[in-house]
Structure formats: structure tokens, C-alpha cells
Amino acid sequence: MPSQSNTSLVSHLDCPGGGQVWIDGTTLYIAHMAAPHGTTVVDVSDPRRPRQLATIDIPEGWHSHKVRVSNGIMLVNHEKIGQSGAADFGGGLGIYDVSQPSNPKPIAKWRTAGRGVHRYDFDGRYAYISPTAEGYVGNIMMILDLANPAKPVEVARWWIPGQWQAGGEPYPWQDGAAPRCHHPLRLGDRLYVSYWHHGLVILDISDMSRPKVVAHTNTSPAFPNPTHTCLPIPQPLKGRNILVVADEDVAKLRPSPPSFAWIYDITVERQPVPIATFQVPGLDRDGSPQPSMSGCHQPSERLRGTVIPFAWFAQGLRLVDIADPFAPGEVGHFLPDPPDRSERVSSNDVTIDDRGLIYLVDRVRGVDIIETTAFG
Numbered sequence: 001m002p003s004q005s006n007t008s009l010v011s012h013l014d015c016p017g018g019g020q021v022w023i024d025g026t027t028l029y030i031a032h033m034a035a036p037h038g039t040t041v042v043d044v045s046d047p048r049r050p051r052q053l054a055t056i057d058i059p060e061g062w063h064s065h066k067v068r069v070s071n072g073i074m075l076v077n078h079e080k081i082g083q084s085g086a087a088d089f090g091g092g093l094g095i096y097d098v099s100q101p102s103n104p105k106p107i108a109k110w111r112t113a114g115r116g117v118h119r120y121d122f123d124g125r126y127a128y129i130s131p132t133a134e135g136y137v138g139n140i141m142m143i144l145d146l147a148n149p150a151k152p153v154e155v156a157r158w159w160i161p162g163q164w165q166a167g168g169e170p171y172p173w174q175d176g177a178a179p180r181c182h183h184p185l186r187l188g189d190r191l192y193v194s195y196w197h198h199g200l201v202i203l204d205i206s207d208m209s210r211p212k213v214v215a216h217t218n219t220s221p222a223f224p225n226p227t228h229t230c231l232p233i234p235q236p237l238k239g240r241n242i243l244v245v246a247d248e249d250v251a252k253l254r255p256s257p258p259s260f261a262w263i264y265d266i267t268v269e270r271q272p273v274p275i276a277t278f279q280v281p282g283l284d285r286d287g288s289p290q291p292s293m294s295g296c297h298q299p300s301e302r303l304r305g306t307v308i309p310f311a312w313f314a315q316g317l318r319l320v321d322i323a324d325p326f327a328p329g330e331v332g333h334f335l336p337d338p339p340d341r342s343e344r345v346s347s348n349d350v351t352i353d354d355r356g357l358i359y360l361v362d363r364v365r366g367v368d369i370i371e372t373t374a375f376g
Contacts, residue, residue, distance in 0.1 A: 006319065006332030010357065010369040013050045015040055017339075017346070018361035019065025019070040019375050020119075023302075023353040026099040027053070031067035031076060033348075033363050038064045041101050047357055047369050053254050056094075061085015062116075064094060072099035073149050078109070079116040089367035091116020091132065095149050110144065110152045119183040121301075122146075126208070128184035128191060133157070135166025138180040143191055143208060158211040160198060177253065185301065190214070190269075191245060192230035194345070196251065197221070200230045200245060202269055215270050224252045225259035231299050232266075237306065237325045240269045244322065249313055257284040258295025261310065263325050269300070271274035278328040280315045293346055300350045300358075307331060307374045309358050311347040317360045319374045332374045334358075339365040 002009065015030060015191030016037040022029045026045040032038060038058035043051040056076070056091040058064050060326050061084040064076040074096040078089065096104045118139055121128040127144040140159040142154045160179045173179065177197035178224040184193045189206040199218025203211040220226065228248035233241075243266045248257035264272045283295065293313040300309040305322040316335035322328045337343050339362060348363035358370040 002337055004333065005318075005334040006374050007317065007334040007358075007370050007372045009334070010047050010371050011050060013367040013369070014365065015367060017364045018348060018367065019063075019363065019368075020067055020349045021351050021359045021361045021367060022030050022067050023351055023359060024069040024098075024101075026353070027069075027098075028359060028367070029067045029069055029074065030361060030367060032063070033065050033210075034063055034081075035060045039067055039074075039104075041098070041104065043101070044353075044357075044369065047355075050367075050369070051342055054104055056096075056104060059086050059089050062091075066117075066119050068120065068122040068127075069098060070122055072097060073107075073122075073124065073146065074098040074104060075120065075122050075127060077117040077120065079118060086325045093117055093120075093127070093129070093144075093152070093310065095146070095152070097149075108150045108152070109336050121183075121185050122345055123186060126186075127152070128186055130181040132184060135164060137163045137165050138178050139173065139182070141181045141191070141203070141211070143205070143211075146280075156209050156211055158203060160195065160201075177226075182227070183231060185232065187232040187234060190232070192232050194230050194245075196226040197251070198227075198299050200227050200243075201270070202266070202272070215266075215272050217272050219247075219262070219274075221253050223247065224254050224256045225249060225295075226251050228296075229298055229301075231301065231308075233322070234303065237322060238326060240265050241269070242322065242325045242344055243272065244250040244299055244308060246296050246299055246310070248297055250292050252292060255289035257287050260284075261299070261320070263297045263298050263322060263328055265325070275327050276328055278320050278330075280312055281316055281330060283315060297347070300352055302352050304352055304356060304375050309350045309352060309360075311350040311360060313347055314346045316345055317350060317358065317368075317370060319372060321374070332372050334360065334368065334370050335358070336362065336366075
């Protein structure tokens with residue numbers, strides 16, 4: 001039986017494992033981890049009876065495990081996994097018209113060199129993406145204009161100096177982790193960019209064609225897990241501007257206890273200061289190493305008040321209240337039963353809808369729709 005506190009299961013959708021879930025109105029979009037499953041579109045107008053509307057497949061050797069929807073446009077990533085897969089498919093973004101969610105219509109494919117696009121943000125006009133690109137080491141940050149979704153236009157790119165190999169930049173990380181843009185998120189005229197083992201970057205995009213560094217800070221290698229997501233909180237808390245930073249419990253630089261989430265004060269944004277951390281109570285008892293995917297992964301990029309839903313890998317859904325950013329605390333959880341033939345869950349992503357329902361996807365199998373009173 002699931003372990004739960006201040007939560008209850010509304011329904012379970014049995015489907016292949018997912019990397020991201022996104023809700024638009026009463027339509028749920030599930031981006032799957034592995035081919036041939038690409039994207040599944042589900043009607044959740046009755047959340048107790050989810051109804052599949054459409055599916056989009058992807059060739060072997062590729063995946064489209066991320067999805068965002070805005071203004072009737074759906075973006076899915078195309079990223080190479082492993083060494084197999086048809087080279088002519090190519091990495092990039094698939095762009096679809098989902099004004100009728102039951103009938104997704106391909107509009108275009110934006111292509112990039114190398115493995116393709118990993119994670120991204122999309123506001124209905126601009127996409128803030130993390131592609132590999134010709135001549136660069138690892139993923140960089142790029143902004144695309146989709147005013148005409150059939151013909152995306154690159155607005156700007158930014159990278160950590162040293163990544164532009166073709167430009168002759170000296171590469172200073174021969175003995176360390178390679179730089180990799182993981183995930184840009186926009187709030188106002190700022191981009192909050194997670195850069196894996198190279199920390200977090202705040203970019204000024206008031207002139208979108210010329211991103212400028214506001215701040216760059218890093219907790220690695222002192223803490224061995226990569227920076228996965230930098231989530232800005234839109235309203236001040238206790239008079240402070242707050243950034244929630246999730247370290248992902250994978251790709252550890254050395255054996256370690258499970259990763260956790262940081263709370264940063266960015267009131268003086270050129271000097272981000274960590275003021276608190278959150279770990280699932282009891283998970284790290286003595287600081288001893290534990291297997292990957294035991295700890296933190298991803299907060300909901302949609303917010304409702306000060307309670308943030310987290311997908312916490314083997315610990316399921318955790319509801320974390322940051323009303324006091326100096327003392328974040330858990331106010332609820334939902335730990336599903338493991339999928340068949342799995343020893344534990346692998347909660348990979350979470351989002352919420354306008355009704356306050358929570359959607360939690362497992363990277364092995366299934367989506368749980370959950371309700372809570374924690375949002376108030």
C-alpha cells in the first residue's frame with residue numbers, strides 16, 4: 001500500500017515510464033523515457049477517469065522525454081540515447097499544433113547537431129533550451145523565437161567560456177566534469193540556468209539577443225551531485241527573493257549520501273547565498289553513501305503558494321513548504337507502490353493544475369493523480 005500524508009490518490013494511469021508531465025487546461029501531456037513511446041496526450045477533465053487521446057512515437061535510439069505546451073503549441077525534445085538509432089532522425093525539437101489535443105499536427109522540426117536537446121522552458125513565444133551544438137563541448141544555453149512556429153529563429157546563445165572548441169577557447173576541465181547546460185527557466189528578464197557540475201548561472205536577458213552574466217556560483221565538487229533545476233519563486237518570502245535549487249541524485253563525482261534541495265537568497269542577485277537545505281526526513285541518517293536515485297530530482301515548475309511539490313526519486317512525492325525560506329519543512333508526501341518488477345519507485349517529474357491536483361510520473365511506469373489539502 002502507498003505511504004501517504006496529507007495526500008490521497010485520485011487515480012492511476014498505467015503507461016510507459018515518463019521523464020516529464022505537463023498540464024494545459026485539462027489535458028495532460030506525458031513525455032516518455034524510451035522509444036517507441038514518445039508523447040502521450042490524456043484528457044483529465046474527469047481526473048478519476050483519465051482518457052487517452054493521442055500518442056506520438058519516436059524511433060529507436062532516440063527519446064523525447066520532455067514536453068511543454070503553451071498557446072496551442074507543443075514542444076518535445078529529440079535526444080539521442082546510447083549509440084544506436086537512425087542518424088537521419090537527428091536531434092532537436094519537435095513542434096506540434098495541439099489546438100485540438102486529440103489530433104497533434106506536426107508543424108516543423110528544429111534541428112541541432114550532436115545528441116540534441118535535453119530540458120527547456122517555453123512561454124508560448126520563446127523557448128529556452130539546452131542543445132548540443134556544432135563546435136561546442138557539451139550542451140549550451142540557447143533562446144529560440146517561435147513567433148512563427150514553422151520557422152524557429154535563434155535569438156541568442158550563451159555558454160561557459162571554454163565550451164566553444166571550434167572558436168579556439170582553451171578547455172580548462174581536462175581532469176574534471178565537462179560543462180553542460182541542463183535547464184534554463186525564465187522569470188521576468190532573468191534566466192536561471194542549471195549547469196550540471198558547473199553550478200547555477202543567472203543571466204540578464206533584458207536584451208534577449210545579448211545574455212549577460214549576473215551571477216555564477218557552484219557547490220560542486222564540495223557536494224558531488226549535479227545542479228539539476230534552479231526554480232525562482234515569483235513572490236518575496238520574508239522580504240527576500242528566493243531561488244530553489246535541486247541537485248539530482250545521479251552522476252555523482254564520488255559515492256555520497258542522497259542529494260537534496262538548496263534554498264538560496266538572491267535578494268542581492270550578484271551574490272546568491274544558500275540559507276537552508278531540505279532533505280526528506282530520515283533519508284540521510286549518518287552521511288554514508290547510498291545508491292543513485294535515492295534522493296532529490298525535480299520540483300514542480302508550476303507553483304501554488306509556498307508549498308512546492310517535489311519528485312524525490314525513490315521517495316515519491318514530497319510537499320515542501322518554504323513560507324519560511326530559512327526553515328523549509330515537509331507538509332505531506334505520497335510514496336506509491338513500486339511498478340511491477342521494480343524494487344522501488346523512481347518518481348521523475350511532477351506538475352500541478354489549476355484545480356490543485358498533482359501529477360507524478362514514474363520513470364519506469366505510470367502516472368499518479370494526487371490531491372492534497374496542503375495548498376490551502
